[in-house]
Amino acid sequence: MRRYRLFLFTLVFAVLLPACGSNDSMPPPPPAPPTKPGSSDLTVSGKAFYEDKGYDETGFTGQMTLLPIRHAVIELISTDTKLPIASGITGEDGAYEFKSINNSSRNGGVYVQVVAENVGTSTSPAKVFKSEANQSLIVARSPIDLDDSVSNLFSPVNITAPADGNGVGGAFNILDLFLKGGAFIKKAGFCPNNLLTTECIAPRVTVFWEPKGTALGGGSSYNSNPHRIYIHGGGAQQTDTDEYDDTVIVHEYGHFVATEFSNDNSPGGSHFLTDNTQDIRLSWSEGWATFFGSAVLGSPLYVDTMASGNGFSFNIDSPKSAQIYTTNEVSVSSVLWRTMNQISPTTNTPIGFFPIWKAFTEMTTTNLTIEQFAELFMSQNAPEKAVFQSVLQERKIEHFPDSKETDGEIPLVVGGGQHHTLYREGVGGPFNDEDAITFSVTSGITYTIKTENLTNGADTFLTLDTPSMSNDNANGASYSSTCDTCPKNDTTMLASQITFMATTGGTQTVKVKRSPAAPPSAGRAGSYDIRLTSP
Amino acid sequence: MILVKKSQIVKWGVLLVVFVFLCFGGGASAMAVKPAPPLSLSLTKVDLPNGKVELTFRATANDGGHNTALEIDLPSSVLLIDGEARWEGTLSAKEEKVMRAVIRPIVTEPIRIVGKATLYFPDGDSMVQRSVVLLNASREKPEIPSEPPVLKKQGDRTILEFKGK
Numbered sequence: 001m002r003r004y005r006l007f008l009f010t011l012v013f014a015v016l017l018p019a020c021g022s023n024d025s026m027p028p029p030p031p032a033p034p035t036k037p038g039s040s041d042l043t044v045s046g047k048a049f050y051e052d053k054g055y056d057e058t059g060f061t062g063q064m065t066l067l068p069i070r071h072a073v074i075e076l077i078s079t080d081t082k083l084p085i086a087s088g089i090t091g092e093d094g095a096y097e098f099k100s101i102n103n104s105s106r107n108g109g110v111y112v113q114v115v116a117e118n119v120g121t122s123t124s125p126a127k128v129f130k131s132e133a134n135q136s137l138i139v140a141r142s143p144i145d146l147d148d149s150v151s152n153l154f155s156p157v158n159i160t161a162p163a164d165g166n167g168v169g170g171a172f173n174i175l176d177l178f179l180k181g182g183a184f185i186k187k188a189g190f191c192p193n194n195l196l197t198t199e200c201i202a203p204r205v206t207v208f209w210e211p212k213g214t215a216l217g218g219g220s221s222y223n224s225n226p227h228r229i230y231i232h233g234g235g236a237q238q239t240d241t242d243e244y245d246d247t248v249i250v251h252e253y254g255h256f257v258a259t260e261f262s263n264d265n266s267p268g269g270s271h272f273l274t275d276n277t278q279d280i281r282l283s284w285s286e287g288w289a290t291f292f293g294s295a296v297l298g299s300p301l302y303v304d305t306m307a308s309g310n311g312f313s314f315n316i317d318s319p320k321s322a323q324i325y326t327t328n329e330v331s332v333s334s335v336l337w338r339t340m341n342q343i344s345p346t347t348n349t350p351i352g353f354f355p356i357w358k359a360f361t362e363m364t365t366t367n368l369t370i371e372q373f374a375e376l377f378m379s380q381n382a383p384e385k386a387v388f389q390s391v392l393q394e395r396k397i398e399h400f401p402d403s404k405e406t407d408g409e410i411p412l413v414v415g416g417g418q419h420h421t422l423y424r425e426g427v428g429g430p431f432n433d434e435d436a437i438t439f440s441v442t443s444g445i446t447y448t449i450k451t452e453n454l455t456n457g458a459d460t461f462l463t464l465d466t467p468s469m470s471n472d473n474a475n476g477a478s479y480s481s482t483c484d485t486c487p488k489n490d491t492t493m494l495a496s497q498i499t500f501m502a503t504t505g506g507t508q509t510v511k512v513k514r515s516p517a518a519p520p521s522a523g524r525a526g527s528y529d530i531r532l533t534s535p
Numbered sequence: 536m537i538l539v540k541k542s543q544i545v546k547w548g549v550l551l552v553v554f555v556f557l558c559f560g561g562g563a564s565a566m567a568v569k570p571a572p573p574l575s576l577s578l579t580k581v582d583l584p585n586g587k588v589e590l591t592f593r594a595t596a597n598d599g600g601h602n603t604a605l606e607i608d609l610p611s612s613v614l615l616i617d618g619e620a621r622w623e624g625t626l627s628a629k630e631e632k633v634m635r636a637v638i639r640p641i642v643t644e645p646i647r648i649v650g651k652a653t654l655y656f657p658d659g660d661s662m663v664q665r666s667v668v669l670l671n672a673s674r675e676k677p678e679i680p681s682e683p684p685v686l687k688k689q690g691d692r693t694i695l696e697f698k699g700k
Contacts, residue, residue, distance in 0.1 A: 168697035272598035
């Protein structure tokens with residue numbers, strides 16, 4: 001009975017629904033027959049291009065290059081209905097052709113529009129929208145309309161997306177760089193869970209680019225959930241647009257690649273190139289992204305131009321002296337770039353991208369830092385380990401046991417200091433190192449023992465046997481395992497200190513290990529100095 | 536005709552909520568912003584009476600503590616009337632240094648003025664950033680821009696239509 005009632009209700013609802021909201025009961029009149037019908041056998045062909053702005057390390061050069069719009073959606077639009085009547089895909093050279101199109105049911109008149117959309121079969125499917133708030137698809141239309149009511153033969157219709165102030169060329173430059181990035185990883189020939197058998201194919205990504213639009217806080221960026229890349233197209237003063245900054249665009253694409261083919265747990269946010277106290281997760285994420293861009297473009301030069309000209313640039317093959325440690329993004333980029341270009345002792349050819357890509361794609365979801373990458377790379381490429389170590393040491397990254405562990409312990413003396421690394425080889429290594437450092441004391445004298453000059457993400461923890469004392473942070477602070485505002489990896493923030501009076505004379509031992517309460521921004525290894533003083 | 540039990544509606548409702556959560560809010564999401572240089576620079580100009588121009592060069596330290604030299608690089612085609620064209624010192628993080636210079640161009644051709652910032656690192660290494668302003672820009676061949684884009688409805692979608700060349 002209940003089923004019968006539900007059936008009856010649905011039937012009444014289905015009958016009444018079409019009438020809702022309608023002002024008359026008559027169906028709309030059929031469209032009027034065309035007065036000047038279009039061709040029943042229309043063929044339109046041509047090529048689509050965009051203008052690309054040239055740049056060097058000092059900014060835009062003023063040179064303009066015409067490049068094909070590749071693998072994009074292209075549509076034939078009726079000027080009568082304003083709707084697409086045919087669609088296709090541009091070729092590698094930007095060429096397209098609409099063949100034998102029947103437009104006779106409409107008034108004549110067509111034009112061609114190329115959509116800022118890389119098709120699904122390309123190396124990197126993507127679409128460019130105006131903004132997240134206004135999801136209008138970016139298109140460039142042909143400069144002329146074709147009247148197919150009088151002819152069906154036309155000379156090629158070429159479309160060039162210009163690069164001037166109102167130009168749309170930048171949207172197609174973004175897409176072209178994505179194609180290059182997608183082709184690069186596809187060529188790498190290896191994908192997680194498909195060992196050496198399946199190519200990596202980039203999934204679809206959405207791009208927001210708003211010419212002369214609202215300034216993006218912090219500039220162009222990537223957001224992983226879901227995949228969205230924001231390329232700065234404007235702002236009130238139009239000072240820092242990025243649609244022609246190839247290195248910025250491929251850097252953001254590098255973040256997308258990391259999320260999709262490896263992992264990324266960087267906290268994100270603002271970051272500065274000369275900061276060598278960065279969160280170690282951030283320096284890895286940003287360092288990878290810049291390296292990836294350079295690998296795709298085949299140049300170590302990163303350039304971020306300003307609309308007025310100039311801007312800034314840096315070279316990851318020859319970083320500045322301040323760009324060192326595991327906690328600086330340029331240092332990380334440089335390690336990856338220089339490793340790729342070092343000569344392998346086994347093949348006598350450059351190491352190349354593949355071994356880096358392999359280690360990168362096999363990184364686990366936690367502790368995503370250059371430390372994990374280094375361990376994976378060295379275990380997978382034993383003959384290249386020495387070369388890799390030399391590259392690390394160019395950037396003062398001490399990913400090796402300190403000399404006290406390899407050459408034997410040397411006692412610490414009052415007023416003196418020693419340099420150590422929290423890294424050990426062999427069983428239990430490399431990240432659970434504990435340095436035991438001896439020193440002599442005299443009964444009744446007060447001593448202070450402290451760690452200082454912390455680098456490479458070190459967070460020390462001191463333990464003394466007699467008297468039984470320990471210290472994590474000399475500044476008394478403690479940090480949660482999910483710190484929202486993590487401490488900087490500077491030389492003092494995570495240092496430790498113990499002051500004590502010796503009750504008996506003789507030899508004491510202080511043990512130094514990584515803090516069991518280290519914040520996630522710190523490394524699992526790191527370097528430090530230890531100093532003993534007595535007033 | 537498909538008849539659905541209440542328990543099935545509840546089950547599908549729960550699955551829908553889970554799906555929406557996974558798609559739109561289930562994963563961690565962090566904004567990876569592009570790299571920023573150690574200084575934020577801007578060089579701007581204001582036209583004054585009698586053919587004078589006031590230049591303002593602002594430098595804000597993103598990452599402080601570096602020995603920094605700021606210079607408005609004045610070509611021989613302008614005269615410095617008043618103000619400073621060079622400063623050297625150390626800026627702490629977020630600290631801003633503003634330099635002003637009043638100049639007079641002595642030619643009518645376009646002049647490119649460069650505001651240059653050099654950061655010096657402890658071992659003698661350095662890094663340069665620049666900002667540029669153009670004087671007598673109206674004398675340059677004006678660029679004829681394309682028509683502005685038009686927002687249009689095209690079937691079910693909205694497009695921002697730019698005119699190609």
